[in-house]
Amino acid sequence: MKAIRHAVILEIIGKEDVETQEELAAALRERGILVTQATVSRDIKELHLLKVLADNGGYKYATLDKAEKGMTDRFIRIFSESVVSITAANNLIVIKTLTGSAAAAAEAVDSMHWSPVVGTLAGDNTIFVAVRSIDEVESVIERFRAMAK
Amino acid sequence: MKAIRHAVILEIIGKEDVETQEELAAALRERGILVTQATVSRDIKELHLLKVLADNGGYKYATLDKAEKGMTDRFIRIFSESVVSITAANNLIVIKTLTGSAAAAAEAVDSMHWSPVVGTLAGDNTIFVAVRSIDEVESVIERFRAMAK
DNA sequence: GCACAATCTGAATATTCATGCAAGCATTCA
DNA sequence: TGAATGCTTGCATGAATATTCAGATTGTGC
Numbered sequence: 001m002k003a004i005r006h007a008v009i010l011e012i013i014g015k016e017d018v019e020t021q022e023e024l025a026a027a028l029r030e031r032g033i034l035v036t037q038a039t040v041s042r043d044i045k046e047l048h049l050l051k052v053l054a055d056n057g058g059y060k061y062a063t064l065d066k067a068e069k070g071m072t073d074r075f076i077r078i079f080s081e082s083v084v085s086i087t088a089a090n091n092l093i094v095i096k097t098l099t100g101s102a103a104a105a106a107e108a109v110d111s112m113h114w115s116p117v118v119g120t121l122a123g124d125n126t127i128f129v130a131v132r133s134i135d136e137v138e139s140v141i142e143r144f145r146a147m148a149k
Numbered sequence: 150m151k152a153i154r155h156a157v158i159l160e161i162i163g164k165e166d167v168e169t170q171e172e173l174a175a176a177l178r179e180r181g182i183l184v185t186q187a188t189v190s191r192d193i194k195e196l197h198l199l200k201v202l203a204d205n206g207g208y209k210y211a212t213l214d215k216a217e218k219g220m221t222d223r224f225i226r227i228f229s230e231s232v233v234s235i236t237a238a239n240n241l242i243v244i245k246t247l248t249g250s251a252a253a254a255a256e257a258v259d260s261m262h263w264s265p266v267v268g269t270l271a272g273d274n275t276i277f278v279a280v281r282s283i284d285e286v287e288s289v290i291e292r293f294r295a296m297a298k
Numbered sequence: 299g300c301a302c303a304a305t306c307t308g309a310a311t312a313t314t315c316a317t318g319c320a321a322g323c324a325t326t327c328a
Numbered sequence: 329t330g331a332a333t334g335c336t337t338g339c340a341t342g343a344a345t346a347t348t349c350a351g352a353t354t355g356t357g358c
Contacts, residue, residue, distance in 0.1 A: 001353095002306070010262060020344065036308055041346055048220065048260070050199050051345095059316090063262055064220055071197070071213055111197070113159060113212055151336070169314065185338055190316055200315095208346090 002043075005033055009043055010063065017060040024061065071112075076147045078108045083148040084125075088137050093129040093144070102127050116140055151192075154182055158192055159212065166209040173210065220261075225296045227257045232297040233274075237286050242278040242293070251276050265289055 008031060009024065018024045021040040028035055043049075044061065052067045054060040062070065082101035087094045097105050106122035109129060116136040121128040131137045157180060158173065167173045170189040177184055192198075193210065201216045203209040211219065231250035236243045246254050255271035258278060265285040270277040280286045 022344080037345075038309080038347080039307060041344095042307090045202065045346085047262070048202055050201065050216070052199065053194065053197055064217060067199070068213060068217060113196070113214075171314080186315075187317080187339075188337060190314095191337085194316085 005035065005039075006043060006047055008033060009040075009047065009049075013049065013061050013063070014066070017054055017056075019054070019058055019060050072147070075108045075112060078104055079144075079147050083144075086141060086144050086148065088141055091131045091134045091137055093131060093137060093141055095127040095129065095144070097125050097127065099125045101125075114140070154184065154188075155192060155196055157182060158189075158196065158198075162198065162210050162212070163215070166203055166205075168203070168207055168209055170210075221296070224257045224261060227253055228293075228296050232293075235290060235293050235297065237290055240280045240283045240286055242280060242286060242290055244276040244278065244293070246274050246276065248274045250274075263289070 005028065008028060012018060012024065012027050012031075016027070018027065021037045021044065024044075025035050025037050025040045028040070048064065049061050050064060050067050051059045052062050052070065082097040082105045084096040084098060086096075095102075095105065102122040102125050106120045106127045106129075109117065109120050109127070116132045117129055117140065118132050119130045121130075129140070131140055154177065157177060161167060161173065161176050161180075165176070167176065170186045170193065173193075174184050174186050174189045177189070197213065198210050199213060199216050200208045201211050201219065231246040231254045233245040233247065235245075244251075244254065251271040251274050255269045255276045255278075258266065258269050258276070265281045266278055266289065267281050268279045270279075278289070280289055
C-alpha cells in the first residue's frame with residue numbers, strides 16, 4: 001500500500017501544484033487512496049519531498065530535482081532573454097544586457113546565492129559581478145555562459 | 150538591516166544544523182540581531198531556503214544547492230563503497246557489489262526517484278535496475294559510473 | 299493456523315510556521 | 329516641513345505540519 005501511495009504522490013506533485021499536505025491527502029482520496037494528513041506528512045519525509053516557493057508566491061511540494069529545475073529555469077529565462085555578452089576583467093565579470101534589464105538579471109544572479117559571487121552592481125545595461133577570487137572567475141563565467149544559452 | 154541579516158542567516162545554516170525557525174532566531178540573537186520567528190519565516194521565504202531531512206532523522210534548513218549536495222553525497226558514499234561493476238543488458242542494468250551490500254545500494258538507487266528507473270531488485274551481491282526504455286540506459290549508466298567514482 | 303514481532307495508520311495533540319494587521323521609520327515630493 | 333508612500337518588523341493568531349500513542353494490519357516462524 002505504502003509503496004503504491006508513494007508512487008501516486010510523486011505522480012500527483014509532478015502534475016499539479018499541491019500547496020498543503022491536506023490538499024495532497026485530498027488528491028489521494030480522489031484516487032481512492034484513503035489517508036489522513038498524518039500519513040502524508042510521513043510520506044513526505046520518506047520521499048524527501050520539499051516545500052518550495054511556487055510561482056504564485058505561495059508554497060508547493062516538489063522533489064529535489066524539480067525544485068532545482070524550477071529555480072534555474074527562472075534564472076535561465078531571465079538571463080538568456082537579456083544578456084548580450086559576458087567578459088572577465090581580473091576578478092570582475094562584466095555582463096552586458098539589453099537596455100533596462102540589467103537590474104532584473106542582476107537580481108537573478110543575486111538570488112542564486114552563489115558563494116563565489118560576493119556582490120553585483122547593476123546599471124541600466126551593464127552588470128558588474130565581483131567574484132571572490134580570480135581562480136573562481138573561470139568557472140563562474142562558464143556557468144553564466146551555459147545559462148545564457 | 151535585512152540584507153545583513155540574510156547574509157548572517159546563510160552563514161549560520163551553512164555552519165550548523167538549524168532545526169526550527171525559533172532556533173534560527175535564537176542564533177541570530179546570539180549574534181546581536183534581534184528578531185522574532187515571524188521575521189525569520191519571511192527571510193526564509195525570500196532566501197528560498199528549504200527544510201530538508203537532516204542526517205539525524207529530523208529536519209534542518211538549507212539552501213537548494215546544499216540540499217542537493219547532501220542527497221547525492223549520501224548516495225555517492227554508499228554507492229562508491231560497495232559497487233564493483235556496472236553492465237548493461239538491453240534495458241536492464243546489472244550492478245555487482247560487495248557481498249551483502251547490494252540491498253543498501255539498491256535502496257540508495259530507489260531513493261533517488263529517477264524517473265527512467267522503473268524498479269530495482271537486489272540480491273546479495275547483485276542489483277538489477279530496470280530502465281524504462283533502452284534509449285535511456287546509456288545516460289543512466291553514465292550517471293552510475295560517475296557516482297561510483 | 300497461531301502467536302509474535304514488525305510495520306503502518308488515524309486520532310489527537312504539540313509543535314512549528316505563515317500571515318494580517320498596525321506600528322515604527324525612512325524616503326519622497328510638494 | 330509635513331503629508332504621503334513604502335518598507336520592515338513584532339505581535340497575535342490561524343494555518344499547517346510533525347509526532348505521540350494506541351489500535352489495526354501485515355508479515356514470519358513455527
